[in-house]
Amino acid sequence: MRTRRIAALLGAGLLTAAAQLACSPPATAAPAPQDVREQLERIPGMTVVSAAEREGSPYYTLSYRQPVDHADPAQGTFAQRLTLWHKVADGPTVLYTGGYVLDSGPTQLTRLLGANQVSVEHRYFGQSRPTGAARDDWSRLTVWQEASDEHRLTRALRSIERGRWLGTGVSKGGMTATYHERYYPDDLDAVVAFVAPNDADHRGDSGYERFFATVGTARCRAALNAVQREMLLRRAALLPRFADDAATTGARFEQTLGTADRAYEFAVLDQVWNFWQSGDAADCTGVPDARAASDDALYTWSKAHGLRLYRDQTLGEHGTGPYYRQAATQLGWADLAFAHLRDVRRHQDLYQPNSLLPAAMRGSYDPTAIADVDRWVRTRGERMMFVYGQNDPWSAEQFTPSRHDSHRFVAPGANHTASLASLPAGRRGQAVATIKRWAAVKD
CATH class of the missing domain: 3.40.50.1820 (Alpha/Beta hydrolase fold, catalytic domain)
Structure with missing residues (x-):
């Protein structure tokens, strides 16, 4: 005792x-x-x-x-x-x-x-x-x-x-x-x-899937999913904006995510998670009509509501990298299916913690x-x-x-x-x- x-x-x-x-x-x-x-x-x-x-x-x-x-x-x-x-x-x-x-x-x-x-x-x-x-x-x-x-x-x-x-x-x-x-x-x-x-x-992540299927209202969930999907459909127009933001802050991706394209897709995949993590159901009223919104309106709203810039400088051994090492080897992660994005993703194995780690820090899950x-x-x-x-x-x-x-x-x-x-x-x-x-x- x-x-x-x-x-x-x-x-x-x-x-x-x-x-x-x-x-x-x-x-x-x-x-x-x-x-x-x-x-x-x-x-x-x-x-x-x-x-x-x-x-x-x-x-x-x-x-x-x-x-x-x-x-x-x-x-x-x-x-x-x-x-x-x-x-x-x-x-x-x-x-x-x-x-x-x-x-x-x-x-x-x-x-x-x-x-x-x-x-x-x-x-x-x-x-x-x-x-x-x-x-x-x-x-x-x-x-x-x-x-x-x-x-x-x-x-x-x-x-x-x-x-x-x-x-x-x-x-x-x-x-x-x-x-x-x-x-x-x-x-x-x-x-x-x-x-x-x-x-x-993490191989049995039904809890996370159930969360995103029930959180908030059906209307809010549909609007967020539509924004997320549109961000990938408009990749050709929006990726240059993302790359410009990265260049402005000096962000690099070579050691972890690899390319701006992979970093952009990871950010979009994580966007709805971040919306609920830090936001409130009241924020649902401001979700734009994804199909009708201009490129500028869609990207600007996303930056303010969950789109994050994951970069080498904050992911390696001196940043949050040790956390992702633990997630990759012991803590687990939300292995989401993203069924509504399946046909617009380019990197099917991207959404996992080893993607955010330099090669020397990656590990196997136990x-x-x-x-x-x-x-x-x-x-x-x-x-x-x-x-x-x-x-x-x-x-x-x-x-x-x-x-x-x-x-x-x-x-x-x-x-x-x-x-x-x-x-x-x-x-x-x-x-x-x-x-x-x-x-x-x-x-």
Whole structure:
């Protein structure tokens, strides 16, 4: 069973939602900043990079030595970046990862609970990468390795943050918190994951197909599909505009998508997904009549509503490439059929994460780890909460919590920014009360 003194990683760092849900922090005084710093410096492998103050409490930027391979520590170490916002030693602590580079903004759970916050950069993202030959060995970028990073870090900080620990994250960060809980269930007292996809086996992506067949109204879906189709039918007229946009920004495609034509088709395929991820059903009123719209009107509207420029500079090892590596090898992806576009596509194998990776980062998909996590969450997970958005494509395939004090909430009409504040009042009250109980925080 999970150790109750250890807490987890909660929170979706949506400051607006956090403000709506904020409560007064515990009254216990925090130790003097110098005392905390001395404790940090005594942790083997921990370096205090800088110390500052945030809202009257000490805030530390840290570096922690982690094994490149937790199964074989002799393979060397790397420095993982993190921050600690320390308020009170006996209060709750939120362990947060955005799943990508370091994000130290206050999470909504930190605000809700008046909690300490530990923010962690995911291995192989940003500056948290090995040096030497290990730097380009992407086989060490796995969900178990990152869970093991957070396990070591959690245990190292227990002597300083002695209250409940709550794990949290948004999207890929929520997935990361869930994986940590699966592999090390004694670390955290609870996990709250926001809009965390659960593609347990991308070969069975009926959930995503069902989402795009039912989201919004039939009229809106038909209009969006027509725009998407027209963008490919008018490729000869619109591709030069796309190429000009790429040239203006210095975008290149040689290392990943290969050509402007392939990059354009990928952007069009992803357009409706992006529309729902960031948009709202109210945006449906502005979808143009695809056949009647001019080339300029069609392209201009698409750029403002989901057409994205995927380029080498933001897809390689220094950008979002590590995420696509994980998607290609473990996390999975939405393998959509695009039946309405079948006769106007040129590149039938394009819509998959390896298309967005340099050759050295590509990999083969193995569903074993994620399928195992899915089963464990459904049958054995304890004190886990999942919050999803009804109109969010990333929420189309969800984690199913067990009956062991675990919960799932879906925010009506919400997109990929779904939060506690997005929930109807009654459901929001239930979620907040549960989180406070898990954190041992009283109103």
